[in-house]
Amino acid sequence: MIEKSLVLLKPDAVQRCIMGKVITRFEDAGLKIIGMKMVWVDEVFSKKHYKAHVDKPFYNGLEKFILSGPVVAMAVEGISAVETVRKIVGGTEPKSAQPGTIRGDFAHHSYHYTDARGVPIRNLIHASGNKKEADEEIKLWFKKNEMHTYNTVHDSHVL
Ligand code: ATP
Ligand code: MG
Numbered sequence: 001m002i003e004k005s006l007v008l009l010k011p012d013a014v015q016r017c018i019m020g021k022v023i024t025r026f027e028d029a030g031l032k033i034i035g036m037k038m039v040w041v042d043e044v045f046s047k048k049h050y051k052a053h054v055d056k057p058f059y060n061g062l063e064k065f066i067l068s069g070p071v072v073a074m075a076v077e078g079i080s081a082v083e084t085v086r087k088i089v090g091g092t093e094p095k096s097a098q099p100g101t102i103r104g105d106f107a108h109h110s111y112h113y114t115d116a117r118g119v120p121i122r123n124l125i126h127a128s129g130n131k132k133e134a135d136e137e138i139k140l141w142f143k144k145n146e147m148h149t150y151n152t153v154h155d156s157h158v159l
Pocket of ligand 1: 053058062091111120121123125128129
């Protein structure tokens with residue numbers, strides 16, 4: 001039941017200087033950050049991370065976007081962490097993401113707008129889509145010794 005999920009703060013979140021506000025959303029929900037680092041990925045790594053999307057028409061724009069600056073990678077742990085993180089992050093398109101979610105509150109980019117302009121959708125965050133994806137992504141982004149076991153105040157309310 002206790003799961004890990006991979007969260008990335010994409011270059012727009014870093015460059016808009018809202019990293020703290022975004023990370024707070026996860027901390028406030030009681031999720032535990034067990035790994036965290038800033039990384040500027042290259043084309044090869046992007047293709048590994050987005051292997052499910054490399055053949056899609058939007059991939060080139062997505063790669064350009066993800067390479068446009070450093071990202072912050074976080075391994076996040078909690079009860080049903082994959083689903084919980086996705087709920088906090090909100091839907092892929094900021095325009096239709098629910099208010100109260102990170103994408104709904106901090107962005108409003110739409111596919112209609114980005115498709116017309118040929119630009120990538122700026123949606124602030126990546127979050128693992130399911131448990132299998134989460135396990136693979138955490139392995140890709142973090143070495144074992146970059147992840148940590150420690151207690152937070154939340155543990156006494158959970159365990
Ligand atoms: P993420 O994997 O980043 O958490 P997601 O799971 O909500 O997002 P996916 O379908 O996995 O969405 O797409 C991965 C990323 O590719 C999206 O976050 C977005 O940046 C981009 N993307 C997805 N669909 C489109 C699309 N139709 N047009 C443009 N970009 C897209
Ligand atoms: Mg996804």
